[in-house]
Amino acid sequence: MLLGFLRRTAAAASSSPAAGLRQFQTAYHRSNERLSPARDQEVSYGLNLAIAGRGVIVKDKVFHNLETSKLQKAGATYLDKQSGIPLHVRGDVTGRVPDVSKAQFAKLLKLVTFHLSSISCLYVQDGAISSSGECDAKVRIISDNPSAIMLLSNILWKIPDRAISHDTSPLTIYATSSISNNIKTILGSGTQYANGFAAADIERASLILCGKAFADSAIVKDALTAVTAPILSARGGLPVPGWLLCFGGSIVLLFAPVEIILSCSEIQDALLSIDCGAVISSKGSTMLFPTKAKREPKLFTKPTTVIIVSSDSTGAIPSVSKLSPGQAAYHFLVGYHDGKFIPAYSRGPSPADPLALASSLFTHLKEDDTPTYLINAKHSGKFFDGKGFMKLLELALSQNLPDIKTEDFRVGELKGKYRSFLSRKFGKCLPEEFSF
Numbered sequence: 001m002l003l004g005f006l007r008r009t010a011a012a013a014s015s016s017p018a019a020g021l022r023q024f025q026t027a028y029h030r031s032n033e034r035l036s037p038a039r040d041q042e043v044s045y046g047l048n049l050a051i052a053g054r055g056v057i058v059k060d061k062v063f064h065n066l067e068t069s070k071l072q073k074a075g076a077t078y079l080d081k082q083s084g085i086p087l088h089v090r091g092d093v094t095g096r097v098p099d100v101s102k103a104q105f106a107k108l109l110k111l112v113t114f115h116l117s118s119i120s121c122l123y124v125q126d127g128a129i130s131s132s133g134e135c136d137a138k139v140r141i142i143s144d145n146p147s148a149i150m151l152l153s154n155i156l157w158k159i160p161d162r163a164i165s166h167d168t169s170p171l172t173i174y175a176t177s178s179i180s181n182n183i184k185t186i187l188g189s190g191t192q193y194a195n196g197f198a199a200a201d202i203e204r205a206s207l208i209l210c211g212k213a214f215a216d217s218a219i220v221k222d223a224l225t226a227v228t229a230p231i232l233s234a235r236g237g238l239p240v241p242g243w244l245l246c247f248g249g250s251i252v253l254l255f256a257p258v259e260i261i262l263s264c265s266e267i268q269d270a271l272l273s274i275d276c277g278a279v280i281s282s283k284g285s286t287m288l289f290p291t292k293a294k295r296e297p298k299l300f301t302k303p304t305t306v307i308i309v310s311s312d313s314t315g316a317i318p319s320v321s322k323l324s325p326g327q328a329a330y331h332f333l334v335g336y337h338d339g340k341f342i343p344a345y346s347r348g349p350s351p352a353d354p355l356a357l358a359s360s361l362f363t364h365l366k367e368d369d370t371p372t373y374l375i376n377a378k379h380s381g382k383f384f385d386g387k388g389f390m391k392l393l394e395l396a397l398s399q400n401l402p403d404i405k406t407e408d409f410r411v412g413e414l415k416g417k418y419r420s421f422l423s424r425k426f427g428k429c430l431p432e433e434f435s436f
Helices: 001-017 017-034 044-050 068-073 102-117 146-153 183-186 217-234 258-262 265-270 325-334 355-366 386-398 409-426
Strands: 061-064 089-092 120-129 137-143 171-174 196-201 208-209 238-240 245-249 248-254 279-280 283-289 305-310 321-322 372-376
Touching: 017 146, 044 120, 068 208, 102 171, 102 183, 102 196, 102 208, 120 146, 120 217, 137 238, 137 248, 146 171, 146 217, 171 217, 171 409, 196 217, 208 217, 217 238, 217 245, 238 355, 245 265, 245 386, 248 386, 258 265, 265 386, 305 325, 305 386, 305 409, 321 386, 325 372, 325 409, 372 386, 386 409
Parallel strands: 061 120, 089 196, 137 171, 171 208, 248 305, 305 372
Antiparallel strands: 120 137, 196 208, 238 279, 245 248, 279 283, 321 372
16 A cells, blocks of 8 residues: 555655655655565665655665666676667757657656655665866756666766765656566657657656667767756856867867867877767866776866867868957857867857857956867868877867968958858847857
8 A cells, every 4th residue: 555655655656756745755664564574675764755755665675876787786787789779859949859748758757756765675876977076967867777877977077975965956867678568659650769769858857778778888978968067167167068178188078079189099099088968167177977997986176278269161260269259259159060060169059049158158267367279170171180289189288379360351251151150040149249
């Protein structure tokens, strides 16, 4: 009887977490004497209560924050890497991925939490996005699959066991290895859902991973980047689609097309994390996802320099040039790469309007008086190789740039392309400080 009542409570918690918590707490206290104290030593009342607040009732056992070796003893294995898993996001203002309605996500969440509540053995793992304790987003994973826990925990920063219980707005990942036809039909029919899918709701701070979706690290990170952005912003951070690198003992914030990063091993060696995503705050700078093989949180100093990389084969953009804050925001907003535009250098879903993000970057650069440089990754129609790019980076950081004037018809044509794109995309509402 208790289990049935708690399941009804969990369903209520999906739409009203506070009400679910109150009902669970009442039921637990009334029934506490009827439960064998030694039945499930792994289960604590506090953890049960917290999970119930997320719509999931522990049926029998729950294992919390197991190390990799213990997860492997429980049957966890490393699955083959997945790619192309469908991702749906509610609250993506950029429209780069398919939407999921509020009603659809609510139905998905109800089915997934009901499934997890029926499983005898649950796994719960805690971590964080962003490596700063003062400006991070705590994450709790609830899953029926130890393999999912093992893979997902590797993309989160480690946090103390009780840290998430003190957080006011944690993010929840629901990872279930099974996909029922009822779940799949909510998003529509099609073979694209055969291996699984991911659905995120930015407003709810929730991510659902079904099937093998947990093994597609690219879509998981895209979803987490989008869902955590409002949390990080509310805590004084500026999440940006860039990389942090250590060069000459200084921290540099780099904005570049991902193709250039992936094609240059020399750049990758200098990056603090291969994954795109950084957070800038008054306290310093951090990466969204863990550094190379290190998951212990670390706060770096604020970037001493910002580098924006473009690629233009016409020669209108010099190899290296210094930018004012307004020029930096302008080139960041355009995100020009080999004839194409990538607004704010962001390819994934985002709740942030690119123009608003560019304006926030402008404010940071102006207030901190951060030197900013534009690098053209192309010369004579060809991309610089890794060594050539690193020389340009070194030249920019030396602040000893040659005086190059390229104000000719090529510059005029490129300015026209920029104006035409920005007018179509954002209308005539650019801040007056923004300029080529």
